[in-house]
Amino acid sequence: MNALARLRPTHLTSTGIVYLVLVLVLVLGAVITAAAGRNFFSTGNISAILTGTSILGFIAIGQTLVILAGSLDLSVPYVASLASLLGGVTMAGQTCNIPLAVITALGVAALIGLVSGLVVAYLHVHGFIATLGMGLILSGYLGTNFKGSAGSAPRDFRLIGALNIGPVPLSTIIMLVCAVLVILLLRRTRVGHHLYAVGGSKDVARLSGVRTQPPIVLAHVLCSVLAGMAGLLLLARLSVGSPTIGTQGGYDLMSIAAVVLGGTVLAGGKGNILGTLGGVAIFAVMDNVMGVMQLNAFLQDVVRGLVIVLAVAVYARRNADLRPARFDRSRAPRHTPAPTTAGSAA
Amino acid sequence: MTSNDAVAPTASTPTQPVLRATGLTKRFFGNPVLEDVTLELHPGQVHGLVGENGAGKSTLMKVLAGVHQPDEGTVEIDGQAQQFSHPIQAQQAGLSTVFQEFNLLPDRTVAENIYLGREPRRGPLVDTAAMRRDTSELLDGLGVTGLDPDRTVRSLSVAEQQIVEIAKAVSYDSRIISMDEPTAALADHEVELLYAIIRRLLDRDVAILYVSHRLKEIFDLCDTITVLKDGQQVTTQPASELDEGALVRLMVGREMSAFFPQPTPGTEVGEPLLTLSGSGNGYVDGVDLTLRAGEIVGLAGLQGSGRTELVESIFGVTPLTRGTLTLDGETTMISSPRQAIRRGLALITEDRKAKGLALGQSVLDNALGVVRSVFPGRTGEARTSMPGVLSSLEVAARSLDQEVQFLSGGNQQKVVLARWLSVDPRVMLMDEPTRGIDVGAKHAIYELMRGLAADGVGILMVSSELPEVIGMSDRILVMRDGRLAGDLPRGATEEDVLALATGADEHEEVVA
Numbered sequence: 001m002n003a004l005a006r007l008r009p010t011h012l013t014s015t016g017i018v019y020l021v022l023v024l025v026l027v028l029g030a031v032i033t034a035a036a037g038r039n040f041f042s043t044g045n046i047s048a049i050l051t052g053t054s055i056l057g058f059i060a061i062g063q064t065l066v067i068l069a070g071s072l073d074l075s076v077p078y079v080a081s082l083a084s085l086l087g088g089v090t091m092a093g094q095t096c097n098i099p100l101a102v103i104t105a106l107g108v109a110a111l112i113g114l115v116s117g118l119v120v121a122y123l124h125v126h127g128f129i130a131t132l133g134m135g136l137i138l139s140g141y142l143g144t145n146f147k148g149s150a151g152s153a154p155r156d157f158r159l160i161g162a163l164n165i166g167p168v169p170l171s172t173i174i175m176l177v178c179a180v181l182v183i184l185l186l187r188r189t190r191v192g193h194h195l196y197a198v199g200g201s202k203d204v205a206r207l208s209g210v211r212t213q214p215p216i217v218l219a220h221v222l223c224s225v226l227a228g229m230a231g232l233l234l235l236a237r238l239s240v241g242s243p244t245i246g247t248q249g250g251y252d253l254m255s256i257a258a259v260v261l262g263g264t265v266l267a268g269g270k271g272n273i274l275g276t277l278g279g280v281a282i283f284a285v286m287d288n289v290m291g292v293m294q295l296n297a298f299l300q301d302v303v304r305g306l307v308i309v310l311a312v313a314v315y316a317r318r319n320a321d322l323r324p325a326r327f328d329r330s331r332a333p334r335h336t337p338a339p340t341t342a343g344s345a346a
Numbered sequence: 347m348t349s350n351d352a353v354a355p356t357a358s359t360p361t362q363p364v365l366r367a368t369g370l371t372k373r374f375f376g377n378p379v380l381e382d383v384t385l386e387l388h389p390g391q392v393h394g395l396v397g398e399n400g401a402g403k404s405t406l407m408k409v410l411a412g413v414h415q416p417d418e419g420t421v422e423i424d425g426q427a428q429q430f431s432h433p434i435q436a437q438q439a440g441l442s443t444v445f446q447e448f449n450l451l452p453d454r455t456v457a458e459n460i461y462l463g464r465e466p467r468r469g470p471l472v473d474t475a476a477m478r479r480d481t482s483e484l485l486d487g488l489g490v491t492g493l494d495p496d497r498t499v500r501s502l503s504v505a506e507q508q509i510v511e512i513a514k515a516v517s518y519d520s521r522i523i524s525m526d527e528p529t530a531a532l533a534d535h536e537v538e539l540l541y542a543i544i545r546r547l548l549d550r551d552v553a554i555l556y557v558s559h560r561l562k563e564i565f566d567l568c569d570t571i572t573v574l575k576d577g578q579q580v581t582t583q584p585a586s587e588l589d590e591g592a593l594v595r596l597m598v599g600r601e602m603s604a605f606f607p608q609p610t611p612g613t614e615v616g617e618p619l620l621t622l623s624g625s626g627n628g629y630v631d632g633v634d635l636t637l638r639a640g641e642i643v644g645l646a647g648l649q650g651s652g653r654t655e656l657v658e659s660i661f662g663v664t665p666l667t668r669g670t671l672t673l674d675g676e677t678t679m680i681s682s683p684r685q686a687i688r689r690g691l692a693l694i695t696e697d698r699k700a701k702g703l704a705l706g707q708s709v710l711d712n713a714l715g716v717v718r719s720v721f722p723g724r725t726g727e728a729r730t731s732m733p734g735v736l737s738s739l740e741v742a743a744r745s746l747d748q749e750v751q752f753l754s755g756g757n758q759q760k761v762v763l764a765r766w767l768s769v770d771p772r773v774m775l776m777d778e779p780t781r782g783i784d785v786g787a788k789h790a791i792y793e794l795m796r797g798l799a800a801d802g803v804g805i806l807m808v809s810s811e812l813p814e815v816i817g818m819s820d821r822i823l824v825m826r827d828g829r830l831a832g833d834l835p836r837g838a839t840e841e842d843v844l845a846l847a848t849g850a851d852e853h854e855e856v857v858a
């Protein structure tokens with residue numbers, strides 16, 4: 001961390017730090033992998049890492065939106081599971097059913113997000129509670145209606161999970177396209193600007209004439225749809241839908257962790273998608289390297305936990321002293337006489 | 347205050363009022379805060395609104411702006427009755443407001459803040475380039491230079507933030523602009539900038555409703571003055587018929603004696619309490635100063651000259667890294683506010699909302715906050731004396747259990763004072779202690795400061811109001827660019843202070 005502090009120029013943004021950490025993790029990863037006698041930068045390994053980013057990437061992009069709006073979404077793993085099931089069952093192994101299946105899965109996901117969003121925006125229930133409730137409802141529904149995996153994805157649909165363009169998996173490309181669209185939404189549309197405003201301060205937004213509900217609802221809908229896309233991608237990989245696939249991945253907390261690791265403020269109003277992508281990539285690289293090292297699952301979690309806490313501590317420190325220093329420390333001695341004995345200077 | 351050509355108050359010409367409020371009454375939880383207030387605003391004129399803290403000035407503005415709805419009474423704009431249920435409706439009807447509270451998003455840029463809610467678009471997308479360009483033009487048009495539209499508001503000084511708020515209100519092109527204490531965070535030379543902005547607005551026939559506790563501004567700017575007291579309209583008169591004395595009498599309801607109390611006879615400036623020599627850190631440098639028991643030392647300087655940084659450094663917020671600090675004759679280090687408080691220091695912060703108060707907690711809890719966390723043993727004692735302290739400061743609250751967020755701005759500031767008085771500090775660092783405080787209470791605070799000094803407390807007071815610095819200080823230190831530019835004795839003039847603050851008089855520099 002010390003080396004990092006020295007590296008960083010004073011005006012480095014938090015997204016800058018995220019990518020600096022990513023580079024650091026990449027270098028460490030390459031060294032460790034090389035020590036284990038393998039090539040970190042082999043096409044196969046790069047592709048494996050990128051594959052690792054896509055599912056968490058979808059969910060974390062959505063999570064960034066709700067967190068920026070001052071809310072939170074804990075129902076994403078259940079939405080992903082439900083989408084995988086709905087998609088799989090509707091496809092029933094037939095290529096011609098793919099469009100209908102995708103529309104059904106994403107439509108239901110959007111509806112779930114709409115309900116959560118309306119509850120948060122109009123009933124003033126915090127997103128934490130609203131989506132915790134929504135998650136419980138979905139989990140109950142999944143538990144009673146699906147005893148195990150169901151449905152099946154046709155070969156054409158499975159290609160989405162298997163196809164690579166060069167070393168880059170198709171799923172990652174789709175995820176990145178979504179990221180670009182969301183970035184455009186946040187930077188270049190009114191509702192995107194208002195989403196930051198509502199997350200920063202509802203009062204200020206209101207007094208500036210912003211209707212505070214639509215951005216919150218939109219964030220929840222998009223987050224849910226993106227979770228649904230993650231579910232469909234899981235379906236493409238596993239070729240069956242599963243009621244537990246989302247919870248197994250721990251995507252609720254992992255996505256929040258990735259968002260925070262990416263420099264977005266948990267209280268809302270500050271952050272961006274680029275940072276989140278960096279956070280997701282850091283996790284993917286770490287997972288890959290820990291896999292190569294054959295670290296046990298418990299230790300892997302310890303490492304992830306440490307990284308999250310350390311990262312947030314670094315951001316907190318930076319926010320504490322945002323004011324630029326007037327007197328550079330290295331230059332200081334020139335102005336100051338050597339401290340003399342304690343005496344009155346008047 | 348640097349006297350300058352004021353906006354010439356013209357005798358009110360019989361124009362058609364652009365806004366007429368009749369019989370406005372507003373109650374909060376059954377308590378009347380405004381009672382039967384009637385007001386007319388005319389194009390090209392400034393209507394001043396004065397009164398003590400809690401008199402209802404901000405409430406009146408919020409009712410006009412559609413933040414609160416009146417319980418009784420009507421508002422007409424251009425003769426048409428209006429009922430605003432949301433501030434945006436008031437804006438659309440041509441009325442915009444600079445609120446007393448901080449009203450910007452700290453993590454968004456200047457341009458994003460100014461155009462929030464009406465971002466310019468090209469096709470479906472926000473035209474960020476146009477937004478930036480328009481912001482620059484707007485700021486240029488107001489005579490504001492050197493404010494990059496791309497900077498985040500958090501990185502701006504308090505004064506710059508205030509200017510952004512004013513620019514935002516102006517940018518709506520409204521015909522009526524109300525400003526609630528727009529100068530509270532501005533230093534004197536920045537007030538000139540606001541005057542210039544207001545002059546431009548008046549040329550465009552805008553009507554302005556103006557709240558301030560600085561009476562000089564009221565007389566410089568206003569054509570008509572309305573005095574509120576406890577929610578009642580005491581009078582509305584042409585400014586030319588009033589003078590400061592009369593206005594203060596109307597506001598406070600009694601005669602005020604000499605405004606700045608003199609040192610109590612027999613107060614002796616005693617031993618040095620706090621001595622800095624060659625002290626500095628990232629924000630200040632080479633500071634030599636001595637604060638003695640019983641002494642009030644003023645710390646003057648332009649906005650951004652490092653005054654706040656200096657008191658915060660002494661208090662351990664951003665600890666000093668160079669030089670020596672001597673407290674009660676003992677060389678020591680203060681590395682955190684907690685340590686500072688334990689050693690008998692107190693800091694009344696400039697920015698009470700961000701650093702001074704827990705808004706959701708009660709008056710009493712806020713007032714006891716510091717004692718509780720640093721001297722838990724003394725809480726009981728402080729709890730008994732607190733009601734007395736609060737009433738001596740004339741805090742207008744319904745009860746001690748009222749949440750601080752529902753107090754008027756000035757009363758919040760008094761609660762901040764109370765919480766520090768309760769720890770019996772030996773050294774008080776006060777950063778703009780009377781910002782947003784009405785004349786009556788200001789006087790009370792000045793007397794309190796003198797009383798503390800007579801008890802042997804040393805006070806270092808930062809203030810942007812030159813009359814206050816000059817009237818209250820036994821000695822004035824002037825800062826410039828993070829260093830002490832000089833030391834002036836009692837009796838210095840505003841010109842002396844300004845010369846040091848701006849560096850206009852290099853040869854007169856005296857190193858403390």
Ligand SMILES: Nc1ncnc2c1ncn2[C@@H]1O[C@H](COP(=O)(O)OP(=O)(O)OP(=O)(O)O)[C@@H](O)[C@H]1O
Binds near residue numbers: 397405
């Ligand atoms: N939302 C609210 N709920 C309850 N009481 C309120 C509310 N807003 C204001 N008040 C009360 O109304 C009274 C008038 O407050 P207001 O803010 O209008 O005073 P002011 O004249 O602006 O004072 P200052 O000079 O200190 O800003 C105060 O006693 C305050 O406690």
Ligand SMILES: [Mg+2]
Binds near residue numbers: 403405446526754755
């Ligand atoms: Mg007020």
